[in-house]
Amino acid sequence: MKKIFLFASLTISLFVNAQILDPVSWKTSTKQLSNNEFELVMEAAIEPHWHMFSQFTPDGGSLPSVFEYKNAKGNFELVGKTTESKYEKVYNDIFEVDEYIFENKATFKQKVKVTNSTLKEIKVYVEYQACKEQCIQLDKTFTFKLPEIKTAESNTKVENVIVETTSDLVIETVTIDTTKQTISDENNKEEVKVSEDNITTTKEVEKEEEKRSLWSIFIFAFLGGFAALLTPCVFPMIPMTVSFFTKHSGSRQKGIFNALFYGISIIVIYVFLGLLVTGIFGADALNALSTSVIFNVIFFIILIFFASSFLGAFEIVLPNSLANIVDKKSSKSGIIGIFFMAMALAIVSFSCTGPIVGTLLVEAASKGGIAPIVGMFGFSLAIALPFMLFALFPAWMNSLPKSGGWLNTVKVSLGFLELALAFKFLSNADLVLQAHWLEREVFLTIWIVIFGTWAVYLFGKLTLPHDSPVTHISVGRLFLALLVSIFTVYLIPGLWGAPLKLISGFPPPMTYSESPYGLGNSQGGGEVAEGLPKHAHFGPHKIIAFHDYEEGVAYAKQVGKPILLDFTGHACVNCRKMEEHVWSQPEVLSILKNEVVLISLYVDDKRELDEKDKYTSPETGKEIKTIGNKWSDYQITRYKNNAQPFYIVLDSEGKDISSPVGYTPDVEEYKKWLEEGISNFKK
Missing domain, CATH: 3.40.30.10 (Glutaredoxin)
Known part of the structure; x- marks a missing residue:
């Protein structure tokens, strides 16, 4: 009986393995919105227990769905981006990223404006991945038939005309040897009705993504604002500004009000900057830019520029004329003068805060949506709070450390962190291209050198342009030097294959390396290594x-x-x-x-x-x-x-x-x- 059961199981297994799986069935339709505007609708019915992926699923995990509109030039224009129905967020513990998936069904829509009145059809190439116990790399080419387009330039709305088509699932069978392929095909047409529920626009999808990450952006930005407080451009301003409000406002209550309004003005100024960035680029554009090779390289260059400024190569300053205008306005009495005092602080301290603000905006771009606004709120709140709190409790100012060389140490330390972060963006671009220019070993080597140099600097063995002579180091600087040294030593075993879980997600994965199991392996050095054949x-x-x-x-x-x-x-x-x-x-x-x-x-x-x-x-x-x-x-x-x-x-x-x-x-x-x-x- 067992033999019969085993034989049956083997027969079924062979039959199943001989099938071309396609757990996603598609139905397409064309809706005419006006004389020359159409909506292309692609509805996917997904078999139970299978799922496919959103266009927006983050990098580093499964492959997103990609839509390519053929022969658009001179024939039609895309109106906006391809929208999709609501996805589900699922954490993938293998790739250690959140993935955005569709189960049971998904709908994708794209509006187009036809510019060639003789155009009869539009072809759309779709590439996607479906997974269950196995993952399948799939692609389809849809042909959308268009009705006759009138040559009149009228764009009058018409009743929706729906042209339905059913995708052809092409199943390829084979008679093949290793040198020549003979392909035959079998067309299997099936029509699947998919209801349209919970359809969202691209903006709604992006907003959902924003909500999940806004807290992390806020915390990151708040810590960035706190770091900016400890720079030589901002820290000395705290006791000076608070003393001014408490001594020149006529009464303690008036001084507290002025300081609070000053803090609120700081928040308004930086939040306005976040609004400006979002307004110029758009919520959707920021997220799209963050996954682009070109803009990851641009972000890398920007952060290198900021890091060089922090390390003392030059100072980033706004035009003096702008600072003079704002300074004159700040001399006015009343709340208008206080607002311009806050603006003067933002301008004068820009050489220190500019790189941090720029880095925060770059990081916020990877989240999209209103993340730049939330980021600037967190950053400005951290800067404004001390002015408010010290105005309420002026005795606390006695506990503030005196200004000195330690402020420049903080600034330089931020430069090293900016430099390390810059290579993460360059790594993103390299991973997308699969160019293997910045593999894991190279990335870790760069980080080891950066953090090792930072440790040497903190120990006082290296001085930079704006440093004072170091006769001794403080206990706080010593502890920071030890912490950075420990982290540097922690990174080194990564060259020998250690997983480095503390920085998981920053360096390229283990498989993206010259020798996935470390530089020290006897067979890990390349094609000339012992036991590694040519081309292996x-x-x-x-x-x-x-x-x-x-x-x-x-x-x-x-x-x-x-x-x-x-x-x-x-x-x-x-x-x-x-x-x-x-x-x-x-x-x-x-x-x-x-x-x-x-x-x-x-x-x-x-x-x-x-x-x-x-x-x-x-x-x-x-x-x-x-x-x-x-x-x-x-x-x-x-x-x-x-x-x-x-x-x-x-x-x-x-x-x-x-x-x-x-x-x-x-x-x-x-x-x-x-x-x-x-x-x-x-x-």
């Missing part, structure tokens, strides 16, 4: 892996070992689970290191193929432009499957010798499957 790389747990099929097969022939073919993805959650929880087990790891040749093919690799290697699928018309496209197409055409992870054992000639398996979290089951494939190879 170190994969998870220092397993030797190939990322090109032909190169891996050639090596397998050379050493006479079977092949473990691994279809995977950089943003595949369950691929990482398999690697971390199954491949890491000693009994499995020993097999992967010693008994098979691992070929890992990444279906979401966005690097472009050489022009000579690009091709178009003869049946589907899909353009194969990237390395990921190539391996995804190879998996579909050879195995009629598009899910990841997907494993199969091949002989050293590249022929299948085992049934394929997908996500298999049971260690014993996966080990047994591997051993059966190896046993078949030996036979």
Whole structure:
């Protein structure tokens, strides 16, 4: 009976693995809004237990949905951005980021204005990822038919005309060898009705994202404001300004009122700056800019500029004419004069506060929405509070430390922090491009040098342009020097593969490195390292892996070992689970290191193929432009499957010798499957 059950299970498994999965069914429609304006509607019905991802899911996790509107130039213009229905926020403990997902259904809309009256259709290319126990890299091309467009320039509203179409799910089957592909196709049309509930605009989606992060922005900004208080441009102003209000206001009550109004004026000025930034760029634009390669590089340059100022290379100052105008206004009596006194403080202290304000606005840009306003409120509140509190309790001023060289030490320390933060933005750009210019080892080395130099400075062994001669260091400076030194030493083991959980999310991930398991490994130094074949790389747990099929097969022939073919993805959650929880087990790891040749093919690799290697699928018309496209197409055409992870054992000639398996979290089951494939190879 057990044998019958096992045979049935194997038969079902083979049948399931032979299917091309597509848990997302689409229905498209076109709504005519006016003579030449249309709304393109894409409705997705998602199978139970599956989910797909929002366009706005944060970097570092699964891949977002991406919409590309073909041949727009000269034919039509996009009106606003693609909007989507409400998503759900879920924390991914593998990638350690929040992800925005859709379950059951999702709706995407895009308004377009047609500029070519002869245009008959609009094509939209959609790329998305769907996940359950396996992750699937999917894409579709939708064709939206347009009714005849009148040449009259009238833009009169018309009744909504809906042209419904049903997407074609193209299932590719295969007869293939390793050198030539023959593709046939089978069209499977299905119409899915999707109700339209809880549809939100892009702005509403962004507002939801803002709410989740506004507190963190506020706290970060408040701490930034407190740091600005301890700079030589602001700190000396506290006793001077409070004394002025308490002694020249006629009465203590009037002095307290003036100081409170002064503090409120500071908050109003900086909040207005946040409003100005949001108004100029827009709430949506800030978030979009934060994920752009170009603007991450610009943010990097800006922060390097700010850091140089803090370190003493130059001072950032506003025009003297502006300062003189505001200073004259501040001499007036009454609340108007007090407001201009607050503005004068903001202008005079700009050389110290400017870099901090700029950094806060850059960080707020990564959150989008009203984050710049909230950030400026937190920053200004931290600066305004001392003026208010010392006006209420003037005796507290006696406890303030005297101004001195320690203020410049604070300023320089902020410069080192700005410098370290700058490289995070450069790292973001590098990760998006997958350029591997700033891999984990390089990033950590930069941070070790920055924080190590900061420690040397705090110990008084290094002086900068605005420093006073150091005859001794204070106890507070000593403790800060020790703390920075400890952090620097903590970073060093990261070069040898330590996870560095305290700074998780700042450096690139372990897999994004020259040698994922550290500089000190005997086999971790590159292609010339002992035991690392030509074209091979170190994969998870220092397993030797190939990322090109032909190169891996050639090596397998050379050493006479079977092949473990691994279809995977950089943003595949369950691929990482398999690697971390199954491949890491000693009994499995020993097999992967010693008994098979691992070929890992990444279906979401966005690097472009050489022009000579690009091709178009003869049946589907899909353009194969990237390395990921190539391996995804190879998996579909050879195995009629598009899910990841997907494993199969091949002989050293590249022929299948085992049934394929997908996500298999049971260690014993996966080990047994591997051993059966190896046993078949030996036979």
